[in-house]
Amino acid sequence: MTLLSTTVDETVTATTHVGAQDLPARPTVRDTLSQSFAMAWRAMKKMRRNPEQWFDVTIQPLLFTAMFAYIFGGAISGSVENYLPIVITGILAQTALTACMATGIQLREDMDKGVFDRFKSLPIARIAPLAGPAIADLARYGTAATLTILTGLAMGYRPGGGVLGVLGGWLLTVIAGWSLAWIFTYLGTKARSAQAVQGISMLIMFPLTFLSNAFVPAETLPSWLEKFVNINPVSLVVTALRDLMNDGQVTAHVGTALLGCAVVVAIFLPLSVRSYSRKM
DSSP states (O other), X not given: OHHHHHHHHHHHHHHHSSOGGGSOSSOOHHHHHHHHHXXXXXXXXXXXXXXXXXXXXXXXXXXXXXXXXXXXXXXXXXXXXXXXXXXXXXXXXXXXXXXXXXXXHHHHHHHHTTHHHHHTTSOOOTTHHHHHHHHHTHHHHHHHHHHHHHHHXXXXXXXXXXXXXXXXXXXXXXXXXXXXHHHHHHHHHHSSSHHHHHHHHHHHHHHHHHSSSSSSOGGGSOHHHHHHHHHOHHHHHHHHHHHHHTTOOOOHHHHHHHHHHHHHHHHHHHHHHHHHHHHO
């Protein structure tokens, strides 16, 4: 037993390059935060070296805002100007959902390339490699929301909620994107390839986006479909965005949207960490 214990201690010391007595049994909260931000910095550097990762949050908001407004504005609201209060908030939700899809795809690619095999040899918190990219992606959600709002303003959108209402809608969009990203992070740890993550993500994104009140009023839909639209998480976020940006009111819809985001994080964050730990 003495020989075995000595061998184990020597192995730990050789692997970590520090004394065994200096290695904590479990990372502290401070260590976890520090390691998560280190992983976030790594993700930011990766984005900087791969500018194509920004295409979905720079080009897509501009394209979709103009396309949906000019194509559907006259048919749905009678004019582009009348349609902008509807479509801008819808595009905000759609862009956030599209942007957070990339989180799971990038995670799966890193796992396939063996990057996470290096992480598992480090004495770091298991949540750090997942939380780091999620923190870095806040910049992507903020960029997408900013460009969508600016495009709408350039096209004639005049939010009734004023500056504070727009800032509230911007912040809610970022929170919603970050929260929903944990669903796709979980898919990234479960799927077998990045292509599979992308395919599954698209199957989730399109029904949630287009079977919502993002682009058309829910009351214009068949009654059976309207029931689904009313409980669709995207509809909850879109309704809250309209209350904030168009009316300047913090209503119960805003609280419901934030509660829904919290529930998504409470469910899928632990599932993601557990699934990722099993892969390790």
